Amino acid sequence: MTLPASALPTIRQASAPLVDALGIKMVAPENLHLTLKFIGDADEGTAKRIEEALGAVNFQKFSVLLSGAGAFPNEHFPRAIWIGGKSDGAEKLAARIEGALSFLPLKKEKFAVHLTVARAPKSVGDIEDFLVKNREKEICTFTVSSFRLIKSRLTPVGPIYEVIKEYPANE
Secondary structure (H helix, E strand, C coil), X not given: CECXXXXXXXXXXXXXXXXXXXXXXXXXHHHCEECCCCCCCCCHHHHHHHHHHHHCCCXXXXXXXXXXXXXXXXXXXXXXXXXXXXXXHHHHHHHHHHHHCCCCCCCCCCCCCEXXXXXXXXXXXXXXXXXXXXXXXXXXXXXXXXXXXXXXXXXXXXXXXXXEEEEECCC
């Protein structure tokens, strides 16, 4: 799910302690998104089936509250640094997407609303300031009215995202 432009200043402010941290690479604002399901590589025929299957997913607009902070796999050896979130609507949509894509041999993963704001490809500096300031903080709320099927291509300068199709909420 793409974030509304109105949420970006608040997310940028919450992420500010990471900007100068050693070894941290910030996610570009235009690349910030909430992943509902990671699919991985797909050939052209499978990609078409995915596109069609997602077209059958029905959902209503819903709100997302971004709050809290953490890192994967953990705070001492972070690879992805995130702002957490809460949303029953996002959880329901992720489950519907999982069901629609059940024809794929995808790994079953527990869905958790999170927004990756930075990556740490190598050793990292201290992210404690970011975690302390945001661990219990409500950062922003926004409404989701669509989701997108996105193709990503990894490059030396970072990922490049291409929107394949956008799926609107039912009115």
